[in-house]
Structure formats: C-alpha cells, structure tokens
Amino acid sequence: MTTHDIYLLSPEISMAGLAILLILVDLVVSRKSILTIVAVLGLAVPLALSIVLWFDLTDQAATQMKADFGTEIVTFVVDKFSLFFKFLLVGATALVILASSEYVSKFKNFHGEFFALILFATSGMMLLASTVELITIYVSLELTALPIAALAAFMRDSRSSEAGLKFLILSAISSAVLLYGMVIIYGFTGTTVLADIATQLGGLLDGESAFGGNALLFGVILVIAGFGFKISSVPFQMWAPDVYEGSPTPVTAFLSVASKAAGFAVILRVFYIAFSAEILSVDWSAVFAVLAAVSMTFGNLVAIRQNNIKRMLGYSTIAHAGYLMVGLAAVASRTPDADAIIGPSGVLFYLSGYAITNLAAFSAVIAISNRINSDLIDSFAGMARRAPFLAGVLGFSMISLIGVPPTVGFMSKIYIFGAAVDTNLEWLAVTGMVNSVISAYYYLRVVKVMYLREPIDDAPVGSALPMKLAVMVTMAGTAFFGIYPTPLINLARSAVDVLVS
Amino acid sequence: MFSGWLTTIVFLPLAGAIIIALFVRGDKNVRWFAGIISLAELVLSIAVFAQYDLGAGADQFQLVDKIEDWIPVESFKVQYFLAIDGLSAPMVLLTGILGMVSVFASWSVKERLPEYFMWLLILQSAVMGVFTSMDFFLFFIFWELELIPMFFLISIWGSKPNREYSAMKFLIFTFLGSAFMLVGILVLFFSFDTFDMTLLPDAISRGGILLPASLVFTMIFIAFAVKLPIWPLHSWLPDAHTDAPTAASVMLAGVLLKMGAYGMLRISATMFPEVMAGIAWLLASVGVINILYGAAIVLRQTDLKRLIAFSSISHMGFVVLGLSAVVGVNGQVSTVGITGAALQMFTHGTITGLLFLLAGFIYERTHTRHIPHLGGLATRMPMLTGALVLAGLASLGLPSTSGFVSEIHVFLGVFPVWSWLTAVGAFGVVLTAGYILWMIQRAMFGPENQHLNNVSDATVMEMVPVAVMVAAIMVVGIYPAIIADVFTTGIQPIVDSLQIAVTASLQ
Secondary structure, three states: OOHHHHHHHHHHHHHHHHHHHHHHHHHHOOOOHHHHHHHHHHOHHHHHHHHHHHHHHHHHOOOEEEEOOOOOOOOEEEEHHHHHHHHHHHHHHHHHHHHHOOHHHHOOOOHHHHHHHHHHHHHHHHHHHHEOEHHHHHHHHHHHHHHHHHHHOOOOOHHHHHHHHHHHHHHHHHHHHHHHHHHHHHHHHOOOEHHHHHHHHHHHHHOOOHHHHHHHHHHHHHHHHHHHHHOOOOOOOOHHHHHHHHOOHHHHHHHHHHHHHHHHHHHHHHHHHHOOOHHHHHHHHHHHHHHHHHHHHHHHHHHOOOOEHHHHHHHHHHHHHHHHHHHHHOOHHHOOOOOOOHHHHHHHHHHHHHHHHHHHHHHHHHHHHHHHOOOEHHHHOOHHHHOHHHHHHHHHHHHHHHOOOOOHHHHHHHHHHHHHHHOOOHHHHHHHHHHHHHHHHHHHHHHHHHHHOOOOOOOOOOOOHHHHHHHHHHHHHHHHHHHOOHHHHHHHHHHHHHHHO | OEOOHHHHHHHHHHHHHHHHHHOOOOHHHHHHHHHHHHHHHHHHHHHHHHHOOOOOOOOOOEEEEEEEEEEEEOOEEEEEEEEEOOOHHHHHHHHHHHHHHHHHOOOOOOOOHHHHHHHHHHHHHHHHHHHHEOEHHHHHHHHHHOHHHHHHHHHHHOOOOOHHHHHHHHHHHHHHHHHHHHHHHHHHHHHHOOOEOOOHHHHHHOOOOOOOHHHHHHHHHHHHHHHOOOOOOOOHHHHHHHHOOHHHHHHHHHHHHHHHHHHHHHHHHHHOHHHHHHOHHHHHHHHHHHHHHHHHHHHOOOEHHHHHHHHHHHHHHHHHHHHHHHHOEOOEOOOHHHHHHHHHHHHHHHHHHHHHHHHHHHHHHHOOOEHHHOOOOOOOOHHHHHHHHHHHHHHOOOOOOHHHHHHHHHHHHHOOOOHHHHHHHHHHHHHHHHHHHHHHHHHHOOOOOHHHOOOOOOOHHHHHHHHHHHHHHHHHHHOOHHHHHHHHHHHHHHHHHHHHHHHHHHO
C-alpha cells in the first residue's frame, strides 16, 4: 500500500476518522450540540479531499486513478463517477446530521455514537461507489448495512428494535442471495474483477457454455435480487415500510437517500462494466424495465392508504426506486442511434434531485413531528398557520416529489423518462407518467391537511437553527435546479462517461 | 433576440406574487398591490396586441425573446423561447383582460387574502406562458405550472362541502391528460432533436418520427381534449366550476379551457395536418355531441354556476366543430371555419367570463346559487341585471355581439364540409336561446322574493371589470376585424399546411 493509495482512499479514511473522533469528543464534552458542529465541519475534510481528487483527475486528463494495494488485481478506482457519488453522499450526510441535531436530544446517551454510526455507514457507501471487484463490493455493502441496522434500532423501543432486527435479517438474506449470484458468475468467468468479467463474457456468449448461458443469466438475476434489496425495489421491498416507520426519522432520511444512492452506484458499475455485453445488456434491461414498472405502481398504490407520514414516504421511496430503474432499463444498445449515456446520467441526475427533495421533505417532517410528537399525517393539520415556513417547504417538496414544475423533481423526472423514450421504451415512460398522477393524490393529501384543515392546537411550531439551515439549503436546491438544472445534468453526464467508454 | 415584452408580461404577475408573499402586509395593501399588477398586466397585453404587425411580409413570429442555451445539454436541448403570432396575440390580450377582471372580482374576498392573490397571480403567469411559449418543453412547464394554483384556489376558497373533491378531480384529470402529452413531446424531441415549436411542423412533415404519427398525435391530443373539454372527458368541469370561487371560475372558463383549444390549433393541427384532417369526421361528431349534450344538460340545471358550466361545454363544442373544417371541401381548405373556432375561443372567454363574474356577484349578495330561490332581482340590482341580459344575449349569439360573430364563422366554414352535422349542431343555438332566456327570466325577473329585500346593486369597484368585459364583447361584436384579422394571419400558415396534406391525401 503506497502513499498514492492512501491519497486515493483519503475521503473514506477521513470519514471513518471523523467517526472515531466524534466518539472521543463525546466522552469529553458536556454540551452535546458541539457534536453537531464538529460533525458538520469535519465533513468538510472528505469533501475537500474529493474535490482535490476531482481536479487531479481533470489535470491528468485521465478517466481513472487505480489503487493497487500491492496486489495484482485492481479493486478500487477513483473516477468522476465515484467522486460524483462521494459529493452526493457527503452532502446528504451533512444535511442528515444537521436535521438530526435536535432529534438526538431524545436519546439519553450515545449521541456521539449515533453520528459516528452514520459516518461509518457513509464511508462504506463511499467505498461502494469506488469498488470494481465483487468481493470488495460485498465487504463494502456489509460495512454499510451493519451500522444502519444499529441505527434503525437506536430508539430501543419495540418499533425501533423491530426495525433494526428486520433490517439486519433481511439484509443478511439479501447478501446471501447476492453472494450466490456472484459465485455463479465467478464460476463461469473465473474472475471477480468487473472489467475481466466483461472480457470473459464476450467469449462465453459467443461460444458454447454450460446450460446455454441461462445459468449465467440466473446469476445475473440473483445479483439483481441482492441489489434490489438495497434500493428497495419490488419484490424485495417488504422491509422498507416497517424499517422506515420504526427507525429514528433522521435514519429514515439517511436510508432513503444515501443508501439508495450507493445502491444505484454499485448497480450501474456492475451492470455497465461487467455485464455490458450487448446481448446480455438487452436482457437485464428488460428485467429492470419490468421491475421499474411494478415498483412504481406498487409503491404508489400502497402509499395512498398510509396514515403515517414516515410510512407513506417509505412506500413513496419504493415508487421512486421504480422511476430510477427506468434509467437502468434505458440501455443505449437497445436502439442504434440513442444517446449512449442518457440512461445512467438520468439515474445520477434523478438521484441527486431526489436526494435534495427528499431531504427537504424529511427535514421538515423531523422539525414538525419532533415538536408535536406525532408522525400521523392528520396531526399535521393546520401546520400552514402553526409553522408557515416548514409547511411551505414540506408542501414544495411534495410538489417536487410529484414532479410538477418549477422543481428539480420535475426536471429529473422528465430527463429520466426522456431516456426511456430515447431507447424505445415509450410504454415505460407512459407508465411512469401515469404513476406520477397517482402519486399526486397522496402527496397532495399532506399539502391539503397542512393548508386546509383547522389546526388541532394553536401553538406555533418553531425549529432550531441547524434545522432551519438544512431546510433552507434543500429548499433552495430544489427550486434552483428546478429552474436551471444545466450544471447538475452536465456534472452527471461527465460522471458517467467512464461507464460507457 | 430579446425584445423583453413577453418576458415582462409572463413574469410580472409571478414577481408580484413573490413580492406579496415577502413584503406586502395588510389586506388592503395586498388587494391594491394585486390590483395594480393586474392593471399593469392589462396595459402590457394591450400594448403587445397593438404591436403585433399584421402587414404583409411581417415575420410570423414577433416580439421574440430567446435564450438558446438555457439547458443546452445533449438530449435535453431546451430553449427559453417566447414569441407571439396571429394565433397567440389575441389570447395574450384575452388573458390580460380576464386576469385583471379576476383580480377586481375578488375585492370582497376576506379569507387568507395574501395567499389568495398570490395563487391568482401565479395562475395568470402560467397561462400567459402557455400562450407565448414557442418551445415545446417550456410550453409544458407552463401547462403544468397552472395546476397547483388552481388546485389551491378551488380547495381553499371554493364553496363547501365539495371543494376538495372538485379540486382533486380537476387536478387528476388534467394531470393525467398532460402525462400522455409529455411522452408525446419526448417522442417528438428524440425524433427530431428539437423542442422548437416553430421548427417541428416542417421536421414532422419530412417524416422520420420514432412512433406512428397518429399515436403521437393521440397522446398529445388527449391533454387538449381533457382541457377543452371534449365529451366524454368533461366530467371534471362542472364540479370544478361549481365549487371554484368567482375569480377562479372566470379564469377557468375564460382562459384555461382555451389552452386546450389553443393547443389543438398550435400543435395538433399545425404539426400533424394529415392526422388532423383524417379525424375531421370525429371532430365534427364530438363537436356536435358537445354542443347538444351540454345544452341538454343545461336545461335541467337549477344551480346558476353549474348551468353556466354546462353551457361552457356546449359552447366549446363550437370550437371543436369549427376545427373539423380542417379537411376542406373538394380538396380546398378555407380559413373560415378555423378562424371561427379561434374567434369562439376569444368570445367565449369574454362572454362566459362575464357570466361567471355576474353569477359570483349575485351569489355574494343572495348567498344562493339555486335559481328557484332567486327571482325578481331586476328591480334591486338593475345594473347587474342589465349586464347579465347583455352577456346572455351575447352567449346565445345575438348579432352585434361577439357571440354572433364567432358562431356564424363556424357555421359558414363547416356547413360546406359537414352539412348534416352542422345542421344538427345549429339546433344547439336554439337550445341556448331557450336556457339563457329562461335562466334570466327565473333569476332576475318574475315575482320578488321577500327574503331578498335588502340585496344591493353592484358597487363602482365591481362595475369596473363588468364594464371592461362588456366593452370587449361589444367591440368585437360590432367590429370583429380587430380580432379576426389577427387570427387569420396566424391561421393562414396552418391552413397552408393542411392544404398540402389534404391535396396529398386526394392523390
């Protein structure tokens, strides 16, 4: 392991270091609000290091910097794709920490550990965005999943414990499925490095192979199933609503945004690098197209009946996983003259738009439900009068989640459905748009309750400064990228170049 | 190219709404601020209309505001492109008039006033944007932007108990229609690599579209059909109208429905002339169904606003019937029928807008919309009665009012093409005369109702919007060329491309 390797790993290392630092600081300080400040300021380090890496890449005009760790195979790379996700993950984590500053006062102790676990999970996700080898992917996934299971159970009441246990067990099962899929693929190709799998597959699909390639496809489907759990796509979604409802709300926000982003990062990497063979990519594109349609329809239909806002957002995240998978299904090799990177760049753009919007929604929900001690949608009645600013932000983010202008949700939705149309999946775009209409019904219900119902209680609902900051940043982002998305789209497009070149 | 006129006219109300949200305090200040914005908007729209150059050799698209690199990403080339042509110039004027009218019609709103005027102004921005956008994506943004203000206007300030249901119904219907339109727009974009509405007609006529043109046409047409609304997609309209507050009804009937008709002309007929000519028989049939179905339902309405709402369905049928002239007769397409359809958009906007305005005023005074509970109001409110009679006569198409001008154009243009259907449709005029006169008689004349003894006539403030609308109706009725000539310059290019399509299909 050379210094260059450490340099390449520095964002992840500093992230884990910050986590340990927080545990130590927790031991010595008595005012717990200092922890929030340390965590948010500390996040500037991994962010700054990622920016340095980005400019280093640009200076070298290189697409990738590879770490070798003294072994023969490349397991870890730094490229614009992974850095895009590192920016996204660090930003989302900072916002989650800001939004949880008030929430953690509910816990009697372990404040430092709460933040530390979030940061550990984030470092796992950052690794996940950079890995190019199956075993490393598996290890990073576990590094992500274990802290989240602990976080989900952090409240230590029955619901939260249930959430933690459920996440742990189902996550273990999905990991097993994923491993089984990886084993099959290893058995056929004799390698775990994604790029080598691609070269081996080229030969396999042309010539004779055991079970005529069907066994290979079975392996691919098992991998999809394993990842499907991480991104909470139907039919691997059953954990999401319970875990979302039971977990502490900031953890729910973290799960719905960061965890999902990391899941899509690794899916894109695996499917575009390892399984990019033309025949195979049309096959998995079809699988993703069907999963996308089913996910969004199921998520939206079930969300209509929810009364708990966290559970509602849990089902809505299943639906959004469906919209995101439209970008996975939009593989350019389906049509001759399609834009080669429109699908993956659509996923990245949608993920960042969804992250901003959903964090705005969750920040507002955390701020409000923390003060009124209820997660029921009906208890948000008259919030427009009790907390005009928070209600406005929550309403605006609901509109963005539906996909109505002028919001980033609108822009990203159209971009990703554009990808579907460009790759001859018009039916999927139609399904997606009809689903947006269904979703309008339950998202607007929240708006209706806040603006149309009489308040249960006249006491104004305030919020602390870090909370206001989180809400304002996400709200501004939702509006800004809804009017001028160009920089974000360009960033996403430059990030995915490495996948198709 | 950036003349700035249209950008100002589109974003002035939006800016006003933001200023109200942030700075203006006190109901009285909010009211006057919104009033001033809407007056400025009216002046601007008159100025824009007056600047439109009718002369031969003038550019088809004028007052262009264009920023080409708004979102210059490959696969997403969206421009900021506003312009007017003969088709949109009168619509801008109409929106300016009705925007001002709806603000002044809201003078007596008391509940949550700043929010109310905010939504009303945002709505006006969105509609202005629809009529001036020449980039398909921008058009769609404005098209969607109008949903949320209208949803709030109906669900917060509408009449109980059904306002939330009606607002949601309106939103779901419209949103569902536009969902299909979006996919159509995307198919066009990925076929021709542009969202530019001035370039798309040519590109489409050269062929190379990814899906069958008729399928893309259908996807886009559904959105307009819901908005117009064409039978059987109309069921949101009576509910929305009945429960909407007065100003929202005025905007809904006056301009929002016209967005559907405008879209059919600007997009369906211009971009897909072959398909449009191919379904002309269908347009004629549903147009006649709209006219007769709407009128027949009106006859048994006892709710004043619901009555006007169904009469809107009937009158919008004339627009569809006028459009069915696209196929021409003996291979010759004339501008008359289509101009009639366009004129009907404008005249129905002013006439029905005025009817809803007066219905709102009457409701505020009597607290009932149930016609049998009214009666004998003429002596107590002579000015309102006079205005209602005039609006009613215009609505049934009395010569020298604008309603006559548009309907006669439609009949003259369509009769040579679909003689029998037109003859049947003309029966709608008889029904209209019946229900309008009957409504006026029952509501305003007849024996006086004792419990309505202390109702008063309109205030001066309320007569301002009434006077503006009456003026619009009479001016167009007496001198139709002021609007018709402008429309004709916008419709001529559409007819030219239709002519090519029809000629080609005959060979």
